[in-house]
Amino acid sequence: MIEVCVKKELNGSAGRFLLDVDFRINRGDFVCIYGKSGSGKTTILRLLAGFERASSGFIKVGDKFFCNEKFSLAPQRRNIGFLFQDYALFDNMNVLKNLLFAKNDSRLADKFLDIMDLNALKNAKISELSGGQKQRVALARALMRSPEILLLDEPLSAVDLSMRERLQDYLLKIHTELKITTIIVSHDISEIYKLASLVFVLNEGKISDIATPKELFLKQRGSQKLAFNAKILELTQDDGVFIALVLVSNQLCKVVLSSIEARNFKVGDEVILSTKAFGVSIS
Numbered sequence: 001m002i003e004v005c006v007k008k009e010l011n012g013s014a015g016r017f018l019l020d021v022d023f024r025i026n027r028g029d030f031v032c033i034y035g036k037s038g039s040g041k042t043t044i045l046r047l048l049a050g051f052e053r054a055s056s057g058f059i060k061v062g063d064k065f066f067c068n069e070k071f072s073l074a075p076q077r078r079n080i081g082f083l084f085q086d087y088a089l090f091d092n093m094n095v096l097k098n099l100l101f102a103k104n105d106s107r108l109a110d111k112f113l114d115i116m117d118l119n120a121l122k123n124a125k126i127s128e129l130s131g132g133q134k135q136r137v138a139l140a141r142a143l144m145r146s147p148e149i150l151l152l153d154e155p156l157s158a159v160d161l162s163m164r165e166r167l168q169d170y171l172l173k174i175h176t177e178l179k180i181t182t183i184i185v186s187h188d189i190s191e192i193y194k195l196a197s198l199v200f201v202l203n204e205g206k207i208s209d210i211a212t213p214k215e216l217f218l219k220q221r222g223s224q225k226l227a228f229n230a231k232i233l234e235l236t237q238d239d240g241v242f243i244a245l246v247l248v249s250n251q252l253c254k255v256v257l258s259s260i261e262a263r264n265f266k267v268g269d270e271v272i273l274s275t276k277a278f279g280v281s282i283s
């Protein structure tokens, strides 16, 4: 269990405000911190990592205090792995050496090169890699120290959509295999839906909502009489009724399908959602 109960005054673009959060995360969970730009999401990750100090409160992981009113454990003693938007790799070293720099253990490096499909690139220089490959190396390197907690600060926002989806699959694979407690900051609803089981909504330094992605984003705003581009995130059958969960812009909604439609669609399909008389049709 991670317990975060901290306060810190921040200089926001519209003046000073108090980051004041008190939440718990269960060991092994994959959670998301979601909220407007400047609400304090990155600061929470930096406090967890030990790069910032809170003005009051504590952070406790299991039985161990990371910080309290009296002391703060050094970042290197917190057993945390990071993945940020900029890869922070050593450009002059090859892939393998980047991993060994984190921990000089060739067997472990081979294991992560394997999991991340990087074997063929192990001797390549970082400067020769694509953005998506660099991010896979950065993730493998973050895992080399067997972190207890993995912090991901919008790690996939700089790569294109198809690479982002592949990297999400790697993150899921890592999480399923290693069960590392993972906290991601993301604005991307389909990414949050795919990865996180719980979302903490941060609003001007305060947590305003804690919900599953489905509960949080499944909020309709009145009738929609136009056609929308949408993406199918889930196809389910409930009491014989076929239901598609689709993402429209920043909103999730459910659409009842005929059995023929249900057979023709699959998760990930880009579709058009439109209204037809009183029903919603999908094509």
Ligand SMILES: Nc1ncnc2c1ncn2[C@@H]1O[C@H](COP(=O)(O)OP(=O)(O)OP(=O)(O)O)[C@@H](O)[C@H]1O
Pocket (backbone or CB within 6 Å): 009, 010, 011, 012, 013, 035, 036, 037, 038, 039, 040, 041, 042, 043, 044, 052
């Ligand atoms: N050490 C600090 N002391 C005071 N203010 C800070 C400190 N660190 C960050 N801030 C300010 O706090 C606000 C929140 O920053 P933070 O990076 O946590 O927001 P965020 O929600 O991650 O934003 P974004 O989504 O744009 O990355 C910003 O206005 C930032 O300038």
